Amino acid sequence: MTPYKAPLDNVQFLMNDVFAFPELYVDNGDHEADPEIVRAILEGAAKFSEQVIAPLNASGDLEGCKFDNGVVTTPKGFKESYKQFIDDGWSGLSAPLDLGGQGLPESLSLIVSEMLATANPAWTMYTGLSHGAIATLEVHGSAQQKETYLQKLVEGEWTGTMCLTEPHCGTDLGLIKSKAEPQADGSYTITGTKIFISAGEHDMSENIVHLVLARAQGAAAGTKGLSLFIVPKLLPLSDGTPGPRNAVSCSAVEKKMGIKAAATCVMHFDGAKGFLVGQESKGLNNMFTFMNTARIITAMQGLCSGERSFQAALAYAKDRLQMRALSGAQAPELPADPIIVHPDVRKMLLTIKSITEGNRALLYFSLQQLDIAKRNPEPEQRQRAEKLLSFITPICKAFMTESGFEVTNTALQVFGGHGYIQDTGVEQLVRDCRIATIYEGTTGVQALDLLGRKILADRGETLSAFAATIHAQCLALGEHPQLGKHAQQLTRLVKLWQATALEIGSKSLQDPDEIGAASVDFLMYSGYVILGHFWLKMAATAQVKLQDEQNGNANFYSAKLKTCDFYFKRVLPRTEALLLSITSGADSMMAISVEEMSL
Incomplete structure (x- = not known):
């Protein structure tokens, strides 16, 4: 596979020239995000993506996750690179300063995530879900919950998950059977099985914080009766350190088509201790804070697969020799011309390029609205941006993932037979990106x-x-x-x-x-x-x-x-x-x- 090169020229063209992010940051009061700091962050993220986690992409796919009696071991290099990630401070870019974050705009944090996810999509599954968990607890968590969990999640010592899907229900969450029984100490006992839980169990962080949808005792049927609970893998002690194991276990890691280095788990809650987030029967509303963030991140995955595919296909098309151009030899000193001279190959490359660069612009516009909705001092500006973001999010999620899969598949076609075999790495790109059109709400649901x-x-x-x-x-x-x-x-x-x-x-x-x-x-x-x-x-x-x-x-x-x-x-x-x-x-x-x- 062609080594990944972060597209900094394209990133900075959109940020500085097309969408004027520096002015946006000033208008939102984000004065610490000055152009020099932003440039340094982007260059640092590019280096980490290119040199640290991109080399683990193919090996992680080949090795996959190991499962042994409830214990999940991630592929070689994943745990060490994650430690470097948190030691270097990448996990809390947009989190508040008082929580151990750097207080930078969320758009900047997600643009960094774009580079990470392009370099190694499976690796970023362990970091991406924490972003949604943090956002959910910031908005809906109690003061005690924020004190207990947020700083650990922000600093990356603990990671988060989203536990919705059950064996009998996916999109139709009203069918959820997981139960929550109130206890005398104010906690709840959570019982049920959740499937397809990304990063549900792994060895990269010292604790995992599950956000679980369940139905409290006596609650209404359907989605109206669902509540949201924090269910930690290890119950925090009074000093905030991880304590005894909760009654949460992983019974299997799914054998999947792609993102094999990401642990997709079957999780059992066998009378686990959980803590209500917000009010009873408001769980779906609270979870949407998580889901909306997750949908933007999933949309990004379509862009990422397109970018990596284009880089690989372009390099191959310039190097692969086949036939002569219809207009005459373009490289007479060689036995044949590079395939990039042929119109059909040029059309495939430009289709990938035009859709991928267009998708990046769509994403950055959406990130702009996200920043305005959260940080702009004017209520009318925030409300307008929030409404526009709500409108455009399903388009981002579905269109970017569908077109991302299309252009990744097109890149494989550029490679011909060499794309179908394992050695070039393109077939992995196709397998890895296919899930993005499905999870966090299928294309049909978004439509x-x-x-x-x-x-x-x-x-x-x-x-x-x-x-x-x-x-x-x-x-x-x-x-x-x-x-x-x-x-x-x-x-x-x-x-x-x-x-x-x-x-x-x-x-x-x-x-x-x-x-x-x-x-x-x-x-x-x-x-x-x-x-x-x-x-x-x-x-x-x-x-x-x-x-x-x-x-x-x-x-x-x-x-x-x-x-x-x-x-x-x-x-x-x-x-x-x-x-x-x-x-x-x-x-x-x-x-x-x-x-x-x-x-």
Whole structure:
């Protein structure tokens, strides 16, 4: 596998030039995140990712996790690299200073996570879940719970998990059977089995803090009766140190298609001592704090697999010799030309590049809204950002993971037969990224959330506001000599975006299945349109940079303009086919009976 190289030029282009993160940090009062500190952090994260954990990616996949009578041992090098990670202070970048963190913006912490997850996605499963646990306890935990758990989680001495799924239920959490019985000392006894628990058991931290959904005694059926509990692996003593083992055990580590170095566990709570987070029967609401953070991190995984795949495919295409170019020999001194000269290979590479760089822009815009929602001093700004982030999160999660899997699979195609064998490492990338479209809510679930809850429920208000922003951009670029035709193309697609949402809503009044029938295609349509918006933004920024005669990076900015042109001509037209599918209605899939399906 080509060694991972952190894409710092692309990261800094988006942060500094396209989205103006330095100004954002000033507006939010994050004065400690000055450009020099940010640059040093990014460079340090790049070095750690490239030199420490990227070399463990292939070996971790081959070795996997070892399970022996409830004890999970991570692959060679994982425990030592995690210790270096916490010793170097990477675990608490965005956590408050009084909790042992560095108080930096969450966007910066998650951009660091992007590099880590690109270098070694399985390794980051042990650190990523703690981020959500910290966010949940910060918002919903009691003062005592914060004092007991937060600093340990922030500093990385302890790690966190999210325990939702059970053998009989995944998305439909209302079917959860895990029970919580109140005890005289204010604690609860938790009983039940949870499956697919990432980092549920491992040897990298001294304690594991499980956040568990369970139904308290006498609570209502369905999701309304669920409560959230802290269930630590080792019960903390009065001085905060880990004490006796709780009645929590791991009975198996799943044998999986990918991310084999990440321990995906079956967890049993056999009368374990748990502590209520917030109020009874408010568990799902509290857990959404965790889930929303997790969905952004999962969306990032689609970007990460695309980035690593592009680096590998580009290096291979420049080196692999096969046939001569149709236009004549491009490397006459060699027995054949590098495959990068062939149009189809060039198309595959540019598809990977344009979608991956577009996904990065979508992610960074989302991280901007996350920062504003949490840190901006103006309540109206926070509320606006929170609403926009809620709207865009299902698009991020589903579109970025679906397109990330597509382009990773495309990278394997660039390698041909060599991509299918283990030695090149590309087949591992395909296996590792496949899960991202499934966990933290499948693509279908995200699509229903977008169309049903985020668009139709507010009568298209947030969609209209976002569309207005794109319309204003297109209007400003309408006469641009290079980007004007793209702006006109995008204007048409945005109008259809809004009109189609209204059409689906109208049809659903007569047949609710119309929403489910259209939702996934509608979400993908939304993703392509939004990437078009950000490609225009990146291209316009690059054009300005090119006009600066003092600029010494002309090739970088020229490539942005040419990749934008490719996206609009070769990728964005996918929306036309999606539109036909969206508007074809539910009949073609619902008219056939269950019995007829097998005939």
